Amino acid sequence: MLTAFAFAYLAVLALCLAMNRHHKALFTGEPSPLRRQLLRLVALPLMALSLALCIRDADVELGILFWLALLMLATLALVLTLAWRQRWAMPLAGLLLVSSALTHLG
Amino acid sequence: MSQNSSPAWGTASRVSAAVLGGYGLSYASTAFLSTFLPMARADRVAVASLLCFAVYTAAVIYVFAARSAARAWIVLLGMGILLGLATWLAGDYAVRP
Amino acid sequence: MNLRRAMAGLHTWGGLLPSWLLFVIFFAGSLACFDKELERWMRPDLPVAAEATAASSLSLDQVRDWLLSKAPDAHALYIHGPAPRQPFWWAGYVPADEGEFQSFALDPVSGAPLQETVGGAFFFSLHYDLNAGTPGLYIVGMAAMFMLVALVSGIIIHRRIFKDFFTLRPGANGQRAWLDAHNLFGVTGLPFHLMIAYTGLAIFVSLYMPAGVQTAYRGDAMAFYGDAMSLFHREETHRPAAPAASLDALLADAQTRWGGAQPGWISVEHPADEAAVVEFRREGRTRVSDYQWTLAYDAASGELLHEQTPYAGGYYVYTWLSGLHMAQFGGHFVRFCYLLLGLAGCAMLVGGLRVWVSKREARGGRGLVLVRALNGAVVGGLPLASLALLYGNRLLPAQLVHRGRAETLVFFGAWALVAAWVVWRRHRLGNDRRMLALGSLLALGLPLLNLLLTPGNSLLASLPRGDWALAAIDLALLVVGLACGLLARRRPAAVPAPRRARRDALGEGA
Known part of the structure; x- marks a missing residue:
């Protein structure tokens, strides 16, 4: 579930970065149109991956529900981070991925 | 009636249309669907009842979006009476298994 | 555009009126996700080794x-x-x-x-009937209908729904920041809010909308349930x-x-x-x-x-919807998600109330004092009363007759006290800071009280034996206590920081 959450977080982060205001805040300058399209395109497989993980762990019925809950919570986590600890938004994604990888190894 | 009466009256009329008229319409729609949906009796009742809150919500939104309170009342009452009448005319068709 | 103005009025007033009630329902419902864990915490006389020997x-x-x-x-x-x-x-x-x-x-x-206690079921009951029986069920149903309407009208008036999707500016001026918070918690939680309001209504649909049974079963509800869920009944022979x-x-x-x-x-x-x-x-x-x-x-x-026989057709849809509301599937993971999303709902309500208040603080308006007093009394009073209930649970004598009723009295008594205090201080500032400080003290005191009165249930005992269900309540109280304490300390710095909007909004504007 942590891995699914990590991918959901990455997906909403990509969608968020595809917007001028947030891209400017986390990087320097506005994103090029190509870059924005790419970010949006990347978000899709990430979401699908997160959904696939949920379904693998909990079957279709519950998997879809889990995934929706994770997406909502990932968005909330991202926005709250952006509001108070903006610089942590990107490292948090890495942290989530690393810790989910660790739980798989352990 | 909305032209020559006060805005407070118009609002009160809309609020009562939303609360009472909206419930009346969703009641009539539930009765109508419980009668005419092409399903078994228990399923008709369950599905029609579960839909009633969507009808109620839509009715309330419509009441406040309508051009005037009078219009909202007419539409709600008209639809309610139509649905109710159809249900009443169906008679024992409603209790078919 | 006219539609948008009409919907804005509907959203403002149709949203304001039930919001204190909805706060109670959301807050109690969020706690009720862990009703059984609370129940266990509130039964310190349960033998510790219960799990092993119970069967x-x-x-x-x-x-x-x-x-x-x-x-x-x-x-x-x-x-x-x-x-x-x-x-x-x-x-x-x-x-x-x-x-x-x-x-x-x-x-x-x-x-x-x-020993008798209202237990975690208290919050469950508060959630669906306000502990007021059938009239309470109808009141909660009406609040849920208002919420559905407020959600739909809110979607219609929110023109920057995608543009501001990820936006929260705590540093902005009061109204802007609160509007951000209201939108954020409303929009990101929207699927959950819509689902929870609709399925909540659906659970008691037979009470709210009898038209179907009256028409197709001529009012014979037992016949309907017999058909729908294959119930069995045998009459007495005396x-x-x-x-x-x-x-x-x-x-x-x-x-x-x-x-x-x-x-x-x-x-x-x-x-x-x-x-x-x-x-x-x-x-x-x-x-x-x-x-x-x-x-x-x-x-x-x-x-x-x-x-x-297995549920089928329409009745299956009904049980699926009510099951979705009651969150008994998917274990602690789902319970925890529902708790967080429910608290996000509380935050949305508080944000909306604060938008209403700050808009009118700027240009004046009627009802401001009343709304602020209600904000303090409900948003501050309910969490404090909930803490007071847990104190009542530990401090009331074990053999008291009608102990459960006494606990309920402690809860409502504490709530009435907070409300009276807020009304008495309605024209003064700093109420929320004081309530946060009190909440912090109360929350931090509970694990301590647990240690003093019922050491077998305290963290010192529950953690070593890996009893997480019990320990989690004490740990959550510690976290809430620390968070309230921090917020109370930071409060005078005037910046409205809705980090934990539920707590932050205890009381009226600073």
Whole structure:
């Protein structure tokens, strides 16, 4: 579930970065149109991956529900981070991925 | 009636249309669907009842979006009476298994 | 555009009116996600080793005989054995006159009744009927209808719904920041909010909308339920019952038929009558809608009378929707998600209230004092009263008669005190800071009180034995206490920081 959450977080982060205001805040300058399209395109497989993980762990019925809950919570986590600890938004994604990888190894 | 009466009256009329008229319409729609949906009796009742809150919500939104309170009342009452009448005319068709 | 203006008015006023009620419902509902854990915390007289011994120590027959010794002519008996989240027995009966249900929690080892408490079920009841019975159910239903309308009108008026999707600017001026918060919690949680309002209404649909049964069943609700969920019922004969078969033996038979599943509520209908029926319900917790697979036996001969068929069609949709609301599937993960999303709902409500207030603080408006006082009394008062309830649970004498009622009195008394204090101080500033500080003290004090009065249940005991369900409540109290304390300290710095908007908005504007 942590891995699914990590991918959901990455997906909403990509969608968020595809917007001028947030891209400017986390990087320097506005994103090029190509870059924005790419970010949006990347978000899709990430979401699908997160959904696939949920379904693998909990079957279709519950998997879809889990995934929706994770997406909502990932968005909330991202926005709250952006509001108070903006610089942590990107490292948090890495942290989530690393810790989910660790739980798989352990 | 909305032209020559006060805005407070118009609002009160809309609020009562939303609360009472909206419930009346969703009641009539539930009765109508419980009668005419092409399903078994228990399923008709369950599905029609579960839909009633969507009808109620839509009715309330419509009441406040309508051009005037009078219009909202007419539409709600008209639809309610139509649905109710159809249900009443169906008679024992409603209790078919 | 006219539509948008009309919807804005509807959203403002149709949203404001029920928002304090909705806050109560959301807050209590969020806590009720962990009602069984709270219940366990509130029963410190449960033996510690309960989980290990629970299964073998007490038999169904003993519990039934105990109930019959209290009410030999009961209308119906209900029994629920120990379960992982609830390591004790529930035993109850409906009296012969079909009056109020009498229930007792029984010690799984000794079989003696545990001391009386409202338990975690208090928040559950507060959530769906405000502890006010049927009138409360209707009031909560109306609030949920208002919420549906407010959500839909909110979507219509929110023109920057995608543009501002990820935006929260705590540093902006008051109204802007609160509007951001209201939108953020409203929009990101929207699927959950819509679902929870609609499914909440759906659970009691038979109460709110009787039209279907009145039309297609001519008002015969029992016939409807008989069709929909294949219920079994056998009328009394008013002849005395033959000696009863062993419930434990019948349960063994039921479990074989279920393929080993655990039982939920077990009932004996009119146990003193010749036509007595025993029913076993399966406790399904794996899917959103698990049908109960009820098995009905003749209480004397043990003959299987009826086996419930799986829910189908419309009734399956109904149970699926109510199952989605009640979050009994998916274990602690789902409970925790619902808790967080429910608190996000609280934050949305508080944000909306603060938008209303700050808009009118700037340009004046009627009702400002009233709305602020209500904000303080409800948003501040309810969490404080909930903490007070837990104090009542530990401090009231164990053998007090009507102890549960006394706890309820503590809860509402504390709430009334906070409300009165807020009204008395309505024109002064800093109320929320004081309430945050008080909340912090109360929350931090509870684990300490637990340690002093019931050391076997405290963190020092529960953590070493890995009793996470019990420890989690104390840990959560510590976290809430620290968070409130931090917020109270930061409060004078004037910046409205809705980090934990639920707590932050205790009381009125600083």
